[in-house]
Structure formats: C-alpha cells, structure tokens
Amino acid sequence: MEIKFLEIDLEKDLIAIETVAKKSFSVTPDATLAEWFNFDYMVKMIKEDRGLCLKAVADNNDIAGMIFALQESPINGKEGVEKWVIIIAGVDPKYTNQGIGTLLLQKLEELVKVRGVKKMFTYTNKDDIKVINFYRKNGYEDAGWIKDYQYGKDNSAAFLLKSL
Numbered sequence: 001m002e003i004k005f006l007e008i009d010l011e012k013d014l015i016a017i018e019t020v021a022k023k024s025f026s027v028t029p030d031a032t033l034a035e036w037f038n039f040d041y042m043v044k045m046i047k048e049d050r051g052l053c054l055k056a057v058a059d060n061n062d063i064a065g066m067i068f069a070l071q072e073s074p075i076n077g078k079e080g081v082e083k084w085v086i087i088i089a090g091v092d093p094k095y096t097n098q099g100i101g102t103l104l105l106q107k108l109e110e111l112v113k114v115r116g117v118k119k120m121f122t123y124t125n126k127d128d129i130k131v132i133n134f135y136r137k138n139g140y141e142d143a144g145w146i147k148d149y150q151y152g153k154d155n156s157a158a159f160l161l162k163s164l
C-alpha cells in the first residue's frame with residue numbers, strides 16, 4: 001500500500017481529520033478527545049503559521065492517520081519558535097502497526113526542522129507504555145513527568161523530548 005504524507009488542506013480535510021483522530025482514540029483509555037483537544041484552536045494555530053498538521057493518505061484516498069504539533073510557547077521569543085510540542089498523533093486502528101505513525105512523525109520533524117525548530121517534545125499518560133515506547137523508538141528521551149497533568153483518573157503525564 002502506498003501512503004502519502006501531506007499537510008492538511010484546511011478547506012477540505014477538517015472533518016476527515018477529526019474523524020480519524022476520534023477513531024484512533026476510540027480504542028484508548030484516554031479522556032474523550034473533546035476534553036483535551038480543540039480543533040478550532042488547531043486551525044487558528046495553522047493559519048497563524050504556529051502549528052502544523054499532517055495527514056497520511058492511503059491509496060484508496062482514506063485518511064489513515066494524522067499528527068499535529070505547535071509552538072510550545074508563542075510568547076517566549078526565540079525559545080517559543082525553536083521548541084514545539086506534539087499534541088496529538090492518531091492512526092485509524094485499521095491502519096496501525098504498519099509504520100504509518102512513525103512516518104507521520106518523521107515527516108513532521110523534517111518539516112518543522114526547516115522552520116528552525118530545534119527541540120520537539122510530547123507527552124502522554126504516564127502509564128501508557130505503548131505510546132511511550134512508540135516515541136522512545138523514534139528517538140525521544142524520557143524528560144520527566146507531571147502529576148495529574150491531564151484530565152481523568154490516573155492521568156499524570158510523561159514527557160519525552162528530542163533534539164532535532
């Protein structure tokens with residue numbers, strides 16, 4: 001199967017991106033997407049050139065996955081520009097374990113590096129060893145955790161960091 005990795009089209013892709021994100025998290029114990037992710041804010045950040053969302057498109061035109069990252073802190077001058085955070089990565093359960101998540105991540109890193117990003121971090125539930133290992137395998141190092149950082153029960157967050 002041939003997969004293309006592209007920036008999303010804000011005019012055409014939003015519903016499909018939201019659908020694939022929801023599908024990917026429907027199989028996780030995380031809080032519901034609406035509790036911790038705001039698609040309108042994602043669009044605002046992309047329009048302001050402070051965020052990037054990629055889609056993985058299968059050869060039957062299915063959107064198989066998505067990833068979104070943004071400037072970590074827009075008010076911190078140079079540091080804000082150089083440090084980004086991945087907020088969400090989701091692959092439709094139908095398409096997982098085929099390398100799509102890894103390629104979305106690699107493409108994202110490639111594109112933000114060109115924009116001058118030097119540090120990428122991400123976070124996930126502290127006990128979500130599958131996702132933590134996904135990022136470790138892709139070169140992200142453990143960078144500590146914050147108690148009760150996220151919504152829901154037992155939702156302390158583990159942080160991971162990669163120098164690009």
Ligand SMILES: CC(C)(COP(=O)(O)OP(=O)(O)OC[C@H]1O[C@@H](n2cnc3c(N)ncnc32)[C@H](O)[C@@H]1OP(=O)(O)O)[C@@H](O)C(=O)NCCC(=O)NCCS
Binds near residue numbers: 097099102137
């Ligand atoms: C985390 C997530 C994005 C990973 O996406 P993915 O496409 O399954 O990722 P990959 O296929 O690149 O890697 C997953 C596994 O498949 C393996 N894999 C990669 N290509 C493969 C292939 N061609 N054949 C078989 N296995 C393969 C990887 O080695 C990895 O194995 P591991 O779990 O033993 O480490 C996806 O599982 C997901 O959407 N999860 C739910 C949402 C979520 O928790 N998102 C992350 C936090 S925001």
